[in-house]
Amino acid sequence: MPLEIKKVGVIGAGQMGNGIAHVCALAGYDVALNDADPDRIRSGLATINGNMAKQVSKGTVSEDDRQQALGRIAAADRVEDLADCDLVIESATEREEVKRKIFASLCPVVKPEALLASNTSSISITRLAASTDRPERFIGIHFMNPVPLMELVELVRGIATDDDTFESSKQFVTRLHKTYAVAEDFPAFIVNRILLPMINEAIYTLYEGVGSVDSIDRAMKLGANHPMGPLQLADFIGLDTCLAVMQVLHEGLADSKYRPCPLLVKYVEAGWLGRKTQRGFYDYRGEKPVPTR
Numbered sequence: 001m002p003l004e005i006k007k008v009g010v011i012g013a014g015q016m017g018n019g020i021a022h023v024c025a026l027a028g029y030d031v032a033l034n035d036a037d038p039d040r041i042r043s044g045l046a047t048i049n050g051n052m053a054k055q056v057s058k059g060t061v062s063e064d065d066r067q068q069a070l071g072r073i074a075a076a077d078r079v080e081d082l083a084d085c086d087l088v089i090e091s092a093t094e095r096e097e098v099k100r101k102i103f104a105s106l107c108p109v110v111k112p113e114a115l116l117a118s119n120t121s122s123i124s125i126t127r128l129a130a131s132t133d134r135p136e137r138f139i140g141i142h143f144m145n146p147v148p149l150m151e152l153v154e155l156v157r158g159i160a161t162d163d164d165t166f167e168s169s170k171q172f173v174t175r176l177h178k179t180y181a182v183a184e185d186f187p188a189f190i191v192n193r194i195l196l197p198m199i200n201e202a203i204y205t206l207y208e209g210v211g212s213v214d215s216i217d218r219a220m221k222l223g224a225n226h227p228m229g230p231l232q233l234a235d236f237i238g239l240d241t242c243l244a245v246m247q248v249l250h251e252g253l254a255d256s257k258y259r260p261c262p263l264l265v266k267y268v269e270a271g272w273l274g275r276k277t278q279r280g281f282y283d284y285r286g287e288k289p290v291p292t293r
């Protein structure tokens with residue numbers, strides 16, 4: 001029987017984690033938001049508050065629903081505070097060892113029937129599941145950024161994921177008013193298998209001097225009708241995450257066409273990770289974003 005989900009735990013209160021908590025609370029789930037850094041939980045809660053206020057001012061959410069949703073989200077300073085969750089979605093930094101450590105500390109505290117999920121952009125669900133005590137109740141639930149605005153969620157079954165877990169996850173995504181696409185468990189699944197090589201190619205285009213940041217983004221926005229230029233989108237996703245996904249593709253598929261662009265590596269090494277650090281292919285510290293090349 002599929003599990004009835006009432007309370008959702010979210011680990012990682014960064015841009016994705018706060019978005020996931022946001023849509024879960026609006027859909028009526030109780031939410032516990034955890035992060036390694038308690039200050040991140042507070043800033044995540046403030047971001048959710050602000051993003052819901054935007055929705056109220058646009059008329060897509062009522063003030064009453066906003067207040068109720070905010071009341072459903074609790075800060076979980078310790079992993080132990082997730083003990084009574086029916087589903088825990090891990091959305092921490094895109095590094096396999098970080099995620100494995102999180103699941104190692106989570107498994108002993110959550111009830112045995114609880115479902116575990118990862119919002120990973122690229123890492124093997126089968127491998128993450130195998131590091132837990134319940135591979136059959138483990139699944140990839142991959143949201144898109146920005147979570148409150150994007151309709152798609154990828155569902156990724158690991159080799160051991162059972163039918164009840166898959167069914168519960170489908171019901172969960174549907175209750176969030178999102179649409180799912182089912183992806184097989186191969187590096188970066190569907191969206192990022194296609195999107196990230198395009199972004200990486202845009203960075204090569206910059207690296208080889210074919211165009212400036214401005215020209216590349218303008219070309220793809222106006223020439224291919226993309227809502228954001230690829231470099232603007234890379235900054236939006238986070239250059240650390242973009243590099244991590246390209247590394248998973250490169251290693252997992254052993255094909256040189258996925259080689260991360262050295263310029264992407266350089267930006268990450270500089271700590272210029274995009275919007276979240278105020279600098280990436282654009283500098284966001286002034287009034288308007290200014291290209292950094």
Ligand SMILES: CC(=O)CC(=O)SCCNC(=O)CCNC(=O)[C@H](O)C(C)(C)COP(=O)(O)OP(=O)(O)OC[C@H]1O[C@@H](n2cnc3c(N)ncnc32)[C@H](O)[C@@H]1OP(=O)(O)O
Nearest residue numbers: 051052054055121143144145146147148149192227228237
């Ligand atoms: C890396 C991975 O693993 C997978 C991924 O997620 S890949 C990334 C996938 N995402 C994309 O490709 C996004 C591409 N960009 C877009 O689709 C669009 O630019 C967008 C949806 C982000 C914004 O669309 P837009 O038409 O430019 O709308 P825009 O007017 O900027 O924003 C709409 C409103 O939503 C608001 N908004 C933005 N983020 C928000 C959020 N998180 N919550 C609530 N509201 C939000 C904006 O503030 C704006 O409100 P105002 O009009 O009052 O300012």
Ligand SMILES: NC(=O)C1=CN([C@@H]2O[C@H](COP(=O)(O)OP(=O)(O)OC[C@H]3O[C@@H](n4cnc5c(N)ncnc54)[C@H](OP(=O)(O)O)[C@@H]3O)[C@@H](O)[C@H]2O)C=CC1
Nearest residue numbers: 012013014015016035036037091092093094120121145237
């Ligand atoms: N950015 C995107 O567009 C998308 C990202 N994803 C995936 O979502 C996940 C999160 O990405 P995103 O939100 O962008 O990243 P962020 O960097 O915004 O957030 C990650 C958060 O996880 C925290 N964290 C790190 N280690 C731990 C830990 N051990 N326990 C709890 N929290 C921890 C980080 O804290 P600190 O900063 O202190 O290290 C940070 O607050 C990644 O797996 C990413 O691939 C999926 C879809 C889209």
